[in-house]
Amino acid sequence: MKTLPDLESSRALISPAEAMPPDRLRTLQDERLRAVVRRAYETVEVYRRKWSEAGVSPEDIHGVEDLPRLPFITKDDFREAYPFGMFSAPLSEIVEIHASSGTTGKPTVVGYTRADIEIWGEVMGRTLAAGGVTSNDIVQNSYGYGLFTGGLGAHYGAARIGAAVVPTSAGNTKRQLQVMEDFGTTALCCTPSYAIVLGETGREMGINFEALPLRVGFHGAEPWSESMRQEIERSLCIRALDIYGLSEVIGPGVAYECLAQSGLHIAEDHFFPEIINPTTLEHVLEGAHGELVFTTLTKTGLPLIRYRTRDITYFIPGQCKCGRTLRRMAKVSGRTDDMLIIRGVNVFPSQIEQVLGAVEGTEPHYQLVIDRQPGRLDEVELWVEVSEDVISDEVRRMEALEMKILKELESMLGLSIKVRLVEPKSIARSEGKAKRIVDRRDLGI
Amino acid sequence: MKVSQITVFLENKKGRLAEVTEALASRGVNIRAASIADTIDYGLLRLIVSDPVQARQALAEAGFSASETEVLAVEVEDRPGGLASIIRCLADAGINIEYLYAFVGKSGEKAIVVLRSEDTERAREVLQKNNVTLLTGEQVHRL
Structure with a gap:
């Protein structure tokens, strides 16, 4: 039997930001929020307009407690601001642009400053470390490289922790498997359904996954179930971890599972989460299902203040046994709109x-x-x-x-x-x- | 009167062909000739009928989608080479044939070939010049 990563072996990889005492984290969030609210107000027209209409100004926001005073923004705001109207930095400071589906015609466009790319690398690096990945690993990245944030996001994370990234991108399954076998891939990044395809095709090709050094997979970008997790783990002989993200917030790395596999830790020091009742728009009770709303605390290229993700989830109460103090959310269980993945x-x-x-x-x-x-x-x-x-x-x-x-x-x-x-x-x-x-x-x- | 062909769009579902033919029968429409172009998901049923107007109504009432196209109907000698000589003159004139199908007229002596070419007008001219007998709509529909 090959040794799969476990919680104990990955404990040393937890970064200080993930294990802050709650009151220190709150102070940091409040401080960061004040700065981002000011920046958003000063540089992005939609915030200025919406907040004026609501009669709120940046001075009224002292910390995350005051967030409910601010109006929400949605994908529609991105459409109206197409293509670059949501950017809060001049194009000279934007170093990368991605896009995802919009509700109609125009895609949702997101821009990153160099500092944002650093943040992205940091949170995706944490995501991989939470699965025990270090600089000794070979990370095969089978997320598509392109406008889709999955490919480059996972790439930056792997690069951040010094792992060797193999940027296979999506598709060409047989070549993927050949790379996996010949290069000795130890960690895999791809959608859960593609992980299943890799397992099936590999078996048809006579690959014995038990004998491969592959030991952990990071799967997201589409809904998947606990039974799919079991199938992937059995089929590829790995530990399969869920990752969550959306390009508007940053891409993959917004929340990630650790090896305890009991919910996704939200990178709360960068992305402040709220869960609201989509009808009343008020906070749900702790632990109740609702729509996830994000405020980015540190991004400078495209700050989001109270962005409605339309994803339905709930906060898992209590602290994780891994030692991270970051709040956990459950696997996304649905949408409040008609978006399909x-x-x-x-x-x-x-x-x-x-x-x-x-x-x-x-x-x-x-x-x-x-x-x-x-x-x-x-x-x-x-x-x-x-x-x-x-x-x-x-x-x-x-x-x-x-x-x-x-x-x-x-x-x-x-x-x-x-x-x-x-x-x-x-x-x-x-x-x-x-x-x-x-x-x-x-x-x- | 031109020769009119009715095309019915049919999904590959059990009983659809029976329903089309029954719908036509209920209106007293006689089918002179039929041919089906089939694909994996659907078929195009092409019909030469006794009364195209009645047929369109019957199909619409029964919930079928249909369209009408002009085709050429030529009389062909029932002997080896009968069809070949007709096709040859079109080929020599550089006119492509999309499809054709044949049926036997009332007399039983000559075959009637329904012919759809990429350019109906030119095909008509070429055939007439080569003394091929083209049937009129009246002749075909009211056999």
Whole structure:
């Protein structure tokens, strides 16, 4: 049996910032909040406008206790400020720009200063250290490198702690496995569904994971269940840890599991969390489910003050046995909007409507069917009702229509979706409104 | 009158073809010829019927999506090389054929070939110049 990392062996890797006494942490948060609130007010128009409307000024905010006095911001604010209106630093100080899905058309754009990249490296470095990764490790990073924050975020974290990063990026499974085997990868970063694909494909190739030095995996960017964790751990012979993040806040590294595997520690010294009732917008009672809201305390490129993530979770009461004092949140259990996460890509039904609206001859009635077969990546089919105007007597014209929709979707979402034309009125309607999303994935959450 | 072909979009579902044909029968529409272009998910049923107007109504009432296209119907001698000579003159004129299908007329002596080309007007001209017998809509629909 190979030795897997355990809590004891990773204790020495806890950084002082993760184990601060609660009152010292609070003082630090208050101090940092005052500075970021001032900065946001002085440099970002949306904050100035919203706070003036609410009759609050930066002087009224003395610490995190006063946060409820400030209005929330949402993805819509990013859309209105597209592309750079949320930035609080001049472009000369911005060193990197990423983007994720917006609710319609325009993506959500985030900018980082050099200091922000340092913070990102710090929190992702902690994330990896929480799984026992040190400078002696070889980290294979199979998150996609690109506009998506997963790839570079994990990269900066591994670089920060001095591990050797192998930037394989996403895809080309057989090459991934060859690298894993030949290089002796010890830590893996990828989406949970891709971890399962790696396990399945590896077994087909005759790889004995028990004999590989691979021992820990960091999986996030999409919802996954406890049973998927068990499957990944069994299949790859590793410890599988959950990581949480969103590009608006910084990317991966906002919260991370330690080897106790009992909730995700929030990097509270950088990102202050609140959990609200999405209807009343007030704080829920400690331990109750609600929508996660973040305020970034240290970022200078794009400070977020009370950003509604739409992710549903709860604070886990008490302190973790690992020794970190950072508050823990439970695995995200759902969304307060209709966003879907498919193969790690955020998809809003409104984006699909926009594509169909622009392609001539398609009816606005569609159904998105998402399925996940064991050991496979999510499969997505978009069923589109055709109108009489586009019915051609020639198959190639119908196929051209399918291809057009597919290409448009791919360019908007960065996701390849199989398009299937169906007869008019064939999509089940409930009270006149078609059921747009059929999610057959058993996410167990 | 032009020769009109009706195309019905059919998902690959059990009983759909039966429902189409029954819908047409209930309106007294006779099917002269039929051909299906099939794909994995759906089929395109192409029909030459006795009454295209009635057929469109019957299909719409039964909830089918259909469209109408003009095709050419040519009379072909029922002998070896009958079709070949027709295709040859189109090929020599550089006109591509998208698809064709054949049925036998009332007399039983000659075959009728329904032909869809990329350019119906040019195909018509070429065929006429080569003395190929083109049937009118009346002749085809009211056989």
